[in-house]
Amino acid sequence: DQQVKQNSPSLSVQEGRISILNCDYTNSMFDYFxxxxxxxxxxxxxxISISSIKDKNEDGRFTVFLNKSAKHxxxxxxxxxxGDSAVYFCAARGSGGSNYKLTFGKGTLLTVNP
Amino acid sequence: xxxxxxxxxxxxxxRGQEARLRCSPMKGHSHVYWYRQxxxxxxxxxxxLQKENIIDESGMPKERFSAEFPKEGPSILRIQQVVRGDSAxxxxxxxxxxxxxxSSYNEQFFGPGTRLTVL
Numbered sequence: 588d589q590q591v592k593q594n595s596p597s598l599s600v601q602e603g604r605i606s607i608l609n610c611d612y613t614n615s616m617f618d619y620f621x622x623x624x625x626x627x628x629x630x631x632x633x634x635i636s637i638s639s640i641k642d643k644n645e646d647g648r649f650t651v652f653l654n655k656s657a658k659h660x661x662x663x664x665x666x667x668x669x670g671d672s673a674v675y676f677c678a679a680r681g682s683g684g685s686n687y688k689l690t691f692g693k694g695t696l697l698t699v700n701p
Numbered sequence: 702x703x704x705x706x707x708x709x710x711x712x713x714x715x716r717g718q719e720a721r722l723r724c725s726p727m728k729g730h731s732h733v734y735w736y737r738q739x740x741x742x743x744x745x746x747x748x749x750l751q752k753e754n755i756i757d758e759s760g761m762p763k764e765r766f767s768a769e770f771p772k773e774g775p776s777i778l779r780i781q782q783v784v785r786g787d788s789a790x791x792x793x794x795x796x797x798x799x800x801x802x803x804s805s806y807n808e809q810f811f812g813p814g815t816r817l818t819v820l
Contacts, residue, residue, distance in 0.1 A: 591743070593743075621808065623811075628710075628813065628814075629813050629814075630705070630707075630792050630794075630811030630812050630813045630814050631744070631792070631811045632811070633808045633809070633810065636808065676743060676744070678744075685757065687732070687734065687749055687756075687757075687796070687809075688746045688749070688757070688760075689734075689736075689744070689746060689809065690746070691736075691743035691744040691745070692743050693741065693742055693743045694743060
């Protein structure tokens with residue numbers, strides 16, 4: 588049962604353009620969402636997060652949007668750079684006693700072409 | 702400040718052998734989490750430990766798998782009598798305390814992983 592879904596296994600974008608990575612979730616108990624970036628042979632690196640009480644969070648070139656009614660979030664990267672090429676994982680966690688438990692999507696491989 | 706360290710980075714075992722994976726959390730972090738990533742899948746939670754305590758092992762298979770985080774030394778994930786289906790990347794993460802609030806400081810920081818191959 589896939590509670591966090593990233594339906595696009597891969598995305599290719601030109602340098603300087605916008606990259607939009609999408610994520611859907613099914614568990615309405617999730618109230619905090621995160622994006623991790625992963626290079627080959629490395630562990631995931633925390634990128635940006637958003638609480639369910641917000642609909643947008645921005646950090647430099649990275650913005651995460653949350654549409655709680657649609658159970659959908661997206662990560663926007665503007666402008667995209669070749670160094671952004673990596674696998675991006677969407678993750679979610681709930682509130683309460685097990686809020687440490689991250690549920691991950693399968694990831695989207697982003698390729699930014701020079 | 703060194704990040705989360707895991708060793709070995711690559712481990713090859715034959716079916717029936719034991720695998721021991723080690724994780725040293727970031728300095729000042731007392732909470733350790735283990736995740737497993739099977740091929741073409743996302744990371745899946747296995748176990749959450751604090752020093753000398755297993756807090757939640759709900760994601761860990763009941764048999765052959767065990768984890769510990771002793772008072773001194775690294776956290777250990779132990780897999781006995783490995784089978785081919787255990788082949789995966791095993792990631793350890795640490796955090797400074799129980800995750801609360803929105804500060805990125807509280808998030809889980811991941812190590813580079815151990816890639817286990819069972820022949």
